[in-house]
Amino acid sequence: MKAPPFAYVRARSLADALDLLERHNHDGEGAKILAGGQSLMPALNMRLSSPAVLIDISRLQEQAGICVKDGHVHIGALTTHAAIGNSAAIRQHLPLLADAVEHIAHPAIRNAGTFGGSLATADPAAEWPACCVALDAQIVLAGKAGTRTVAARDFFQGLYATAMQPNEIITEVVIPIPAAGTRHAFLELARRRGDYAMVGVAALATFSGGAPRDVRLTFLGAGDKPLSATKTAQVFVNKGISESSLKEAQDTLATELDPAADLYSTAATKLHLARVLTARIMKQLVA
Amino acid sequence: MKAAAMNAPETLIDTTLTLNGEAITRRIPVRQNLVDFLREEMGLTGTHIGCEHGVCGACTVRVDGNIVRGCLMLAVQAEGRTVETIEGLSDSGEIADLQDAFHKRNALQCGFCTPGMLLTVQDLAQKNPRATREQIREHISGNYCRCTGYQAIVDAVETVLAARQIKV
Missing domain, CATH: 3.30.465.10 (Uridine Diphospho-n-acetylenolpyruvylglucosamine Reductase; domain 3)
Structure with a gap:
């Protein structure tokens, strides 16, 4: 579809953009900031969003x-x-x-x-x-x-x-900048390359003598915002990385994440995938 | 949405851009996306429009040397920019070898995806001239083709990348 009608202003500076935003929001018009447009434009074209004014900040190169x-x-x-x-x-x-x-x-x-x-x-x-x-x-x-x-x-x-x-x-x-020696990994499952994640996880960990010290596991697509599974991560700090700690961490994850079903996956599927990713990413971190 | 906004006359903005090497100025409705402008105002119908929400890749064009979705950019945002379409790349001969390989390898049937596909694979050829088949697949993952099953497209691209290596 085509976007609903809107007015368009190109901001000349950050101060200009803030002025425009305040003025239009004050008038109750509902202004939206247009940056790269890769989420906003689809939302407009699908008429999920109908702001009165778009404030285009994409030219403010000092912000890049x-x-x-x-x-x-x-x-x-x-x-x-x-x-x-x-x-x-x-x-x-x-x-x-x-x-x-x-x-x-x-x-x-x-x-x-x-x-x-x-x-x-x-x-x-x-x-x-x-x-x-x-x-x-x-x-x-x-x-x-x-x-x-x-x-x-x-x-x-x-x-x-x-x-x-x-x-x-x-x-x-x-x-x-993470401390020297911090290991990282990022895994994501999507139905097709480039689709939004069904579930994904960002991991950071430090090790001393092969044992994990600090572990951070932050999930995407597993809730209504990014979720750090702190208890799950703590299992690895307490018990190292082994088949039994992976199993325990997966069970702990089930108590920490409560994903909602979406169009494609049930809640149970999402949780299962998050558990699979937990084991995969820890093995990747330690490899 | 306020009724006033619905009924207000469409705002037009004078916009100057370089289109396939030629400087043009047009009075463009702010709501018009780049691909509609190219097709309807400029008569450049080689760039296709499919999903209108950035998923299918049929509207791929080059702006300031980088490929973008023509359906996710307002035409007025092209102010001062350089826009290149399949017509420009065809006329300059830049992708003649790719077009030839697509023809020979049966890498198109209905041809709807082909202009966007060609711009995307030319982008790959410039950025990663030694791309593997896997990397070719990854690069074209945002361009849907409902006819070929992609195999022939990957074959064509692989052939051209190899041939360009020999030429260099």
């Missing part, structure tokens, strides 16, 4: 780019998925993101879709929100009154729901 500063990687909100996948700094410091990007849709979509856009959309089956929770990312939000920072784990609040206020815009994401 990756830099490394004081032990943190700063990713501008308008950085595309492709740019993250092609970044040597990401490969070096946050290889989890480099691995995850391959699961995001398809090349033509990765060229347009943005990091900040994915977070603001907060699709529970999307890759970046889960990665940001796993990596303890800080999400920087700009508003007319100034900027504030929200931890990723507090940012995602439910199905397409975040801690953002209607007049705020994500400007960048700041991610601490």
Whole structure:
């Protein structure tokens, strides 16, 4: 279908975008920020969304780019998925993101879709929100009154729901570089390559003498937001990685995750897949 | 949605872009997506429109050298950008060998997906000229073909990648 009618304004600066957002939301018109458009445009074309005004921020190139500063990687909100996948700094410091990007849709979509856009959309089956929770990312939000920072784990609040206020815009994401020796893995099951995940998991772990010390398992597609399975991860810290601890962790996972059925999978199927991924990803981390 | 918004006349924005090497300026309704603009306003019907929500890949075009979905970009967003379509790539001869291989290998039947497919595989050839069959499949995973079963497409692409290696 075609999008419903809307007005369109191209923001000239971040301040301009914030002004426009406040003005149009104040008038009760319902403004939407257009960044890469890879979630918003389908929603408009399917008429799932009908904002009165689109505020196009895609030209604000100062909001795009990756830099490394004081032990943190700063990713501008308008950085595309492709740019993250092609970044040597990401490969070096946050290889989890480099691995995850391959699961995001398809090349033509990765060229347009943005990091900040994915977070603001907060699709529970999307890759970046889960990665940001796993990596303890800080999400920087700009508003007319100034900027504030929200931890990723507090940012995602439910199905397409975040801690953002209607007049705020994500400007960048700041991610601490994991300690040297941290291992990572990202696994996802999808019906077809590039589809949204049925279930996926981002994992980070440190080891000492072959035994896992810190383990972080953050699931996507297994709830209404990214979910860190802390008790499951703790099983590996307490008992190492063995056939019996894998079994115990899988049983623990069943107490921590309570996925809802979707169009394609029952809740039981989703939980089963999450258990399978748990065993797979731990074996991959230790290999 | 407010009734006023429904009845308001469509806003038009003067937009200048480079289309297949030629600078053009058109007054474009803000709601029109790039692929509709190309087909309806510019008469470039080689770019097809299928699902209109970014899944099928039939509308793939090149913007500033990168392939994108023509159905997920507003035409007014092409302001100042360089847009290339299957017509441009055909006329320049850039993908003549790919087109020839698609023909010889039966890599198309109805041809609906072919323009988007060709832009996508040319993108792969530029970024990863030694791509394996698996990587070819991954790269075209966002371009649906309902006729060929993909095997012949992968064959055609593999043939061209190998031939281009020899030429280089």
